[in-house]
Amino acid sequence: MFQKIFRSYINSFSDLRREVWLLAFITFINRAGTMVIPFLSLYLTKSRGFSLEEVGWILTFFGLGSVAGSWVGGKLVDSIGHYKTMTASLLLSAVLFVLLQFPVSFWSICAGIFLVMLVADAFRPAVFVAISAYSKPENRTRSVTLIRLAINLGFSAGPAVGGLIIANSGYSGLFWVDGITCFLAGLLLLKLLHPKKAKENVKEVNLNPQAVLNDKPYLLFIGAMILFGFIFIQYFSTMPLYYSEVHLLPESDIGLLLGINGFLIFLLEMPLIKYMETKNSSALQNVILGTFLVAISFLVLNLTGWIGALLVGMLFMTIGEMIAFPFSNTFALKRAERGKQGSYMALYSIAFSISHIFGHNSGMQLIGEFGFNLTWYIMVFLGVVACALILWLIRILKKEAVSYSSTPIL
Template sequence: MNTLLKNYINTFRGLSIEVWWLSLITLINRAGTMVIPFLTIYLDEDLHFSKPDIGWIMSFFGIGSLVGTWLGGKLTDKIGYYKVMFFSLFLTSIFFVLLQYATAFNEFCLGIFVVMLVADAFRPAMFVALNAYSKPENKTRSVTLIRLAINLGFSVGPAIGGIIIVSIGYKGLFWVDGITCALAGTLLLNVLHPKKAKILDVVKVENPVSAYKDKAFWVFFIAMFIFGFTFLQYFSTMPLYYKDVRMMSELDIGLLMAFNGFFIFVFEMPLIKWLENLNNSKIKLVAIGLFLVAISFFLLNATSWIWIIVFGMLFMTIGEMIAFPFSNAFAVERAKKGNQGEYMALYAIAFSLSHIFSHNSGMQMVDKFGFETTLNVLTIFALVGVFILWFLIKILKKEKEIQSK
């Protein structure tokens, strides 16, 4: 037991104090975003919107995320990651609190657009900060630590969120979200101020390559859109599936999602360390992760056994544990040849676009064809993404051969 614990602790060694601080800020911020997992249920039960209307609202969620991510990347390259992260956190805290007062369809569309625009400007800035605060050999593990913080927050958040909903209703979630964003911003101001933080990896490119002209990165972008499209169903379509088909309560749904975050918190870092030691291609590992996500949807249609939802969540969880860190590490590595903010923004935009189309498409499919057909479509779409990643491996191999000549 002591050996296992010692080996687990060793997987965290070598990471900078700045990465640890950034992870804590992310943990506080993520623990507070407990509205998001329950958003579709809130719109359905409290505001009584139809499923197609909920789909459109989630599209505005994605559009705000897209614009915010693009803007965050541009601002990061112009004014620096620190200022972007700071203003994003504090403005998000204000807009989250105000969002609870939007009750009409048009009001909520505008409100969620503004919230996500401001909130997701944080993402490319955080990725660039992570790149600056970590040594080259620690990039993937630094990304994994951030993900551990995100998932620990996501483990705690939905569980607490479920308790808050049962106790005082959905309105309390908006206040908690706003307060935690403000706390994260205050911590950022005190521990990661440019005068205090130590930069470990300075990347200077005299003639930067535009991310928008990198053909291989565009193929990667398409695969990440598909990954995001299928993965994000677990935050919109799937909560309704659990509630309407599997007859689960909000508290049960929160605990299931908490299982996802807790499992990642305990097992992701050792898994990533082990996979890194195998020296596999990052893109190959991402493909394996996406394949596991495809299996997670397939299993839910395979049987009506109630505990299959846990196995489905387990396959999805392992899939994201592999796909997210290595896809992020690939993007960070690729960004060194160009404008870092632009590259990391484009990586994040793939998921923002997923938000636009994933939630809406999922809701529309469920409304017209039912959950069974929707799950089958998601399985096939995820497998298409696996094929695209296999194609990308061949492109990168040819690219490497040309560079070696």
């Protein structure tokens, strides 16, 4: 029985091209190296002495830089290609992460954070387009999932190592390690991946590409993703407060609950995606399912005061995340074939950057004004609205009678 399960798990990773694995490895090194990000608030308060209000504004510049970086990255992909964009982003990020330790004034740090995120997040639309270039069409969703696994593992390993570096070398060591790992990721990209390796998947050039801002169905999809991102990120900002203030959990138990999310993604996401690919559901139908499960995870918390509901809610959220993200990415990549891929995938990245800019602060404000219970009901409502938007999108696409592939993705 165990051998059968293990074999099934290993088989879920089969048929992925070597270049996709290399891209995942480079992404892992890059994300594991961005250790400054999880400790940014602590660094700004403890090392630089800023107030919480000032830190809030600095983090706003973090989000604005992310939006700008995604937009610039999309433009660069369309003009110079994903390979050069990824390489430039990694190598320039290496320099900027090292330099970020030196600004001391409020506005210089705001400018530094904005510049770092502008350059670093130019990598995001480029890596999405690279997935499309290096992966086989039938394996695109699992290729996206592998990159997500690399990102999750990187973000899991980074803070653990970062804490040790701070304990031994202080925050300065953190900036140096961030810079070095970004530089190594850039060198690996230059050494191991080359544009010629994507030539098997080069598609016929679209001589009349549609401007992404004129693609109204895609904009509707982006609106739904902003709402999905808005409710999803509550688990990493307001939800820990709920665990602590309502259920009186210590930090160790809160960390364990959040850790279950990453562990389950690592263990189950790839087999789950391979299984769902065998079903007769379209990509957008799967996105609806994933969004609905995330919304339900908030409802569960309000239905009972039983502490076990926290685990049930986390399970619903994690399964929803594992379904919604890969299939939404797949739809975006496929839709991007109508126009310039960089611009399309930049807008997809920007959707989640916008969620970060407004989601954390809005969640805090809602809790302060109305309390946790009503806030969770609002999240459920926003999730239902996101599902309704995608259902509307499906109807619009059916009326367009657009055939994206032999496998339905509507």
